Amino acid sequence: MSTLNIGPYHIEHPVMLAPMAGVTDRPFRQLCRNLGASYAVSEMLSCDLSLLKTAKTQYRMNHDGEPGPIAVQIAGSDPKKMATAAQFNVDNGAQIIDINMGCPQKKVAKKKCGSALLSDPRLVADICRHVVNATQAPITLKTRLGIDSDHKNIMEIAHIAEQAGITALFIHGRTKEQKYQGRSEYDLIAAVKKQISIPVIANGDIDSPEKALAVIKQTQCDAIMIGRAAQGNPWIFEQVNSYLTTGQIPKKPSQTEIIQVMYEHIKNLHDFYGPITGCRIARKHIKWFLKGLDLDPITCKLMKIKSAEEQLLFINQNLLHKVA
Ligand SMILES: Cc1cc2nc3c(=O)[nH]c(=O)nc-3n(C[C@H](O)[C@H](O)[C@H](O)COP(=O)(O)O)c2cc1C
Numbered sequence: 001m002s003t004l005n006i007g008p009y010h011i012e013h014p015v016m017l018a019p020m021a022g023v024t025d026r027p028f029r030q031l032c033r034n035l036g037a038s039y040a041v042s043e044m045l046s047c048d049l050s051l052l053k054t055a056k057t058q059y060r061m062n063h064d065g066e067p068g069p070i071a072v073q074i075a076g077s078d079p080k081k082m083a084t085a086a087q088f089n090v091d092n093g094a095q096i097i098d099i100n101m102g103c104p105q106k107k108v109a110k111k112k113c114g115s116a117l118l119s120d121p122r123l124v125a126d127i128c129r130h131v132v133n134a135t136q137a138p139i140t141l142k143t144r145l146g147i148d149s150d151h152k153n154i155m156e157i158a159h160i161a162e163q164a165g166i167t168a169l170f171i172h173g174r175t176k177e178q179k180y181q182g183r184s185e186y187d188l189i190a191a192v193k194k195q196i197s198i199p200v201i202a203n204g205d206i207d208s209p210e211k212a213l214a215v216i217k218q219t220q221c222d223a224i225m226i227g228r229a230a231q232g233n234p235w236i237f238e239q240v241n242s243y244l245t246t247g248q249i250p251k252k253p254s255q256t257e258i259i260q261v262m263y264e265h266i267k268n269l270h271d272f273y274g275p276i277t278g279c280r281i282a283r284k285h286i287k288w289f290l291k292g293l294d295l296d297p298i299t300c301k302l303m304k305i306k307s308a309e310e311q312l313l314f315i316n317q318n319l320l321h322k323v324a
Contacts, residue, residue, distance in 0.1 A: 004199055004222045004223050005199075006039075006069065006071075006096055006138050006140060006167055006168050006199070007096065007137070007138025007167050008138075009068070009069040009095065009096065009138070011038050011039050011223065012038045013038045013241050013244075013245075014038065014216070014222065014223035014224060014241075014244070015036065015037060015038055015212070015223070015224060015226065015237045015240045015241045015244070016037055016038055016039040016040070016201065016223055016224065016225045016226070017029065017032045017033075017037040017039065017040040017041075017225070017226060017227075017230055017237070018041070018170075018172075018203055018225040018226060018227030018230075019040075019041040019042065019043055019044065019073050019098070019100075019142070019227075020043065020227050020228070020231075021043040021044055021103075022043070023043075023231060023284075024040065024041070024042070024043055025043060025059060025060070025269075025272070025281075026042075026059075026062050026063065026064070026066060026272060027265060027268040027269050027272050028234075028265075028285075029042070029066060030065070030066060030067075030268070031234050031261070031265055031268070032230055032234045032237060033066070033067050035234045035235055035237060035238060035261075036234075036235070036237035036238035036241055037226075037230070037234075037237040038223075038237070038241075039069070039071065039223075040066075040071070041071040041072070041073050041096075041098050041142075042060060042063070042070075042071065042072045042073055043060050043073065044060075044073045044074065044075040044100045044103065045057060045060050045061065045072060045073065045074050045075070045085070045089065046074075046075055046076060046085075047074050047075065047076030047078065047081040047082045047084070047085035048076065048081065049081075049084065049085060049088060059272070059273065061089075061092060062272075063093050063094075068095055069095040069096050070093055070094050070095045070096070071094065071095065071096040071097075071098055071140070072089045072092075072094035072096070072097055072098065073097075073098040073099070073100050073142065074086060074089065074097060074098070074099060074100065074131075075099075075100040075103060075108060075113050075114060076111075076113055076127075077111060077112045077113045077116075077117060077123065077127070079123075079126045079127045079129070079130035079131075080130060082099070082127050082130060082131050083130040083131050083133065083134035084134070086131045086134045086135050086137070086139070087134045087135050090135045090136075090137045094137065095137060096137055096138050096139075096140060096167075097131060097135065097137055097138075097139050097140070098139075098140045098141070098142055098170070099127065099128065099131055099139065099140070099141045099142070099166075100113070100114055100142055101114060101115060101117045101118060101124065101141060101142065101143040101144075101157075102114060102115050102142045102143050102144050102170075102172050103115060104144070104176045104177075104178075104179045104180075114176075115143065115144045115147070115175075115176035116147075116176065118143065118144065118146055118147050118151075118153060118157060118176060119147050119151070121153065121156055121157065121160055124157055124160055124161075125160045125163075125164055128141065128160065128161055128164035128165070128166055129164045129165070132164055132165035132166065133165075138167035138168070139165070139166055139167060140166060140167055140168040140169070140170060141157075141161045141166045141168075141169050141170065142170040142171075142172070142203075143157060143169070143170070143171060143172070144171070144172045144173075144174055144175055144176055145171070145172075145173060145174060145175050145185070145188050146175050146176070147175060147176045147177060148175050148176065148177035148178075149175060149177070151175075152175060152188060154171060154188050154189075154192055155188070155191060155192055155195065158171075158192045158195065158196050158200075159195070159196065161196075161198070162196045162197065162198050166198060167198060167199075168198055168199040168200070168201060168222075169192070169196070169198055169199070169200050169201070170201045170203055170225055171188075171189045171192065171200065171201070171202060171203060172184065172203045172204045173185045173186050173188070173189055173202065173203070173204040173205075174204055183205060184203075184204025184205040185204075186202060186204075186215055186218045186219050187218075189202045189219045189221060190218055190219040190220060190221075193219055193220050193221050193222075194220075199222040199223070200219070200221045200222055201221060201222060201223045201224065201225050202215050202216070202219045202221040202223075202224050202225070203224065203225040203226075203227070206224050206225075206226050206229065206240075207226075207228070207229035207236075208229075208236075208239075208240075209239050209240045209242075209243030209244070209249050210243070212224050212226075212240040212243070212244065213243060213244060216244070224240075226240070231285075231288040232285065232287070232288025232289040232290075232291055233288075234261070235250075235252070235253050238250060239252075255293055258289055258290075258293065259289075259315070259319045259320055260320070261289075262285065262286065262289035262290070262315070263312070263315050263316070263319075263320060265282075265285060265289075266278075266282045266285065266286065266311060266312065266315070267312065269281050269282045269285065270282070270308040270311075270312075275307065275308035275309070276308070278308050279305070279306065279307060279308040279311050282308075282311060283302070283303055286299065286302050286303070286311075287299060287303070290302075295319070298318055298319065301314065301318075302314060302315070
């Protein structure tokens with residue numbers, strides 16, 4: 001596997017965190033980067049700049065203290081608005097802009113955004129060209145295989161992207177229609193990698209070092225991106241990277257380590273969102289971290305706690321001390 005650059009930015013190794021709205025906020029991106037992800041893209045931001053003042057957008061635009069390159073994902077279907085949004089985000093500190101053409105959600109697809117754009121290759125070309133011309137920053141594209149099993153037009157989209165000046169292409173091996181069902185397929189990702197000369201990053205269902213190696217072998221892609229398998233398991237990046245470079249998989253984190261890392265992450269979520277929202281958002285991370293630790297009664301109690309202070313106190317008294 002050759003070294004990967006996205007524009008002028010060198011990416012240290014090929015194991016990246018995939019953007020997930022509602023998950024890969026700044027605290028989670030920082031956690032994954034600290035524990036071994038080589039790259040992380042922000043949750044998607046609408047190109048509708050009238051939404052800038054909403055709390056959700058303000059949190060999503062916050063990159064304080066994040067390691068570079070800062071990559072911001074934008075979503076929309078109007079080429080001019082997308083270009084303005086790209087320039088706006090670069091002015092706000094983004095070093096790379098990623099265009100979302102992968103989201104299958106109804107509320108996104110309804111506006112012909114996200115993966116719905118794949119049904120209109122001319123519009124895809126128009127958006128890519130406008131965004132590329134709007135700024136000096138490298139522009140990447142995250143997309144899927146196509147709209148459905150009868151319309152897998154990723155090869156056409158990849159050529160359009162390359163011709164428009166897109167710097168790297170992230171491909172989730174499912175169609176829009178599949179959402180997150182069925183299995184991710186990699187044949188077309190491999191075919192695209194053979195045909196285009198910009199970096200191709202494979203994504204979809206990569207949940208272990210062995211799977212990562214198999215996908216890299218099959219696709220010959222430049223890197224892989226991991227999403228859901230990092231939820232509650234930010235150690236996966238180091239595990240995969242170590243396996244790819246040495247053939248060895250580091251020992252899984254101990255229960256103590258998992259709980260300590262979770263505790264620090266919850267504190268970071270409280271600091272970032274404030275105690276009320278932070279406490280609520282922390283719950284899903286707690287579930288993910290504790291999954292598989294045989295701590296169901298404790299997890300149940302934790303889900304009911306309604307204050308940030310109590311959340312930390314409970315973990316301190318019932319988990320940190322018990323396992324120490
Ligand atoms: C909860 C959730 C939110 C997501 N949000 C985004 C997003 O904002 N932008 C995007 O390009 N992809 C988004 N995705 C798709 C992921 O980046 C990734 O392509 C997909 O989950 C497949 O990879 P995985 O099997 O490793 O999870 C999201 C996925 C999930 C599960």
